[in-house]
Amino acid sequence: MPLKQLDQLVRIFWTFLRISPLTFGGGYAMLPAIQREVVVTNQWMSDDEMAELMTISGAAPGGVGVNVSALVGYHLAGVRGAVAAVIGITLPTFFIVLLLSIVYAFLQSYPKMQAIMEGIHAAVVGLIAAAAYKMAKSSIIDKITLFAAASTVAILLFIPVSPIVMILFGLILGLLAVYLKERWGMKDPLAPKERKTVSKSITTEYYYFADGI
Numbered sequence: 001m002p003l004k005q006l007d008q009l010v011r012i013f014w015t016f017l018r019i020s021p022l023t024f025g026g027g028y029a030m031l032p033a034i035q036r037e038v039v040v041t042n043q044w045m046s047d048d049e050m051a052e053l054m055t056i057s058g059a060a061p062g063g064v065g066v067n068v069s070a071l072v073g074y075h076l077a078g079v080r081g082a083v084a085a086v087i088g089i090t091l092p093t094f095f096i097v098l099l100l101s102i103v104y105a106f107l108q109s110y111p112k113m114q115a116i117m118e119g120i121h122a123a124v125v126g127l128i129a130a131a132a133y134k135m136a137k138s139s140i141i142d143k144i145t146l147f148a149a150a151s152t153v154a155i156l157l158f159i160p161v162s163p164i165v166m167i168l169f170g171l172i173l174g175l176l177a178v179y180l181k182e183r184w185g186m187k188d189p190l191a192p193k194e195r196k197t198v199s200k201s202i203t204t205e206y207y208y209f210a211d212g213i
């Protein structure tokens with residue numbers, strides 16, 4: 001393997017290895033940290049590209065944190081990059097969850113431990129809301145996408161519908177909207193936009209706590 005490719009794989013592995021142990025709380029809680037590392041710190045992708053990968057990751061089976069990592073790694077270095085990213089994101093979490101499970105088994109009946117878990121649950125809600133807000137900024141681009149997002153949330157909250165049905169609903173609505181806009185000569189919402197480069201260093205306060213990959 002050429003030294004340049006090996007160096008890239010090591011960078012991918014190390015990036016996701018650093019994110020994983022500092023981001024307890026599920027894939028959605030990891031998204032802000034992953035987005036900042038990939039888009040801002042390393043500048044491997046644009047915001048639009050990252051938003052597309054997050055959308056695909058959320059629709060695919062499995063944990064969204066692992067899915068995003070695999071897609072980013074594959075985008076950068078093919079299958080080897082995907083493997084390096086997935087190992088990096090899962091390895092620390094595996095050992096941490098194993099250790100916490102052992103500790104929790106002995107302390108779960110203590111009031112302070114129960115209070116800690118309640119606080120973590122509340123924090124997870126805020127982290128997921130922050131991730132949803134970041135995705136909405138790049139995904140809701142017109143009235144059609146706003147309608148799709150709002151109607152999806154309303155339906156899932158009040159009607160027992162499978163998420164698969166809602167994903168298919170969004171797929172059909174998106175294709176129909178683009179087709180009608182092209183036919184009517186309206187602005188193409190998928191046209192490439194001018195990229196903006198943001199220079200900002202990452203610090204530990206950008207990593208978050210919640211409940212697993």
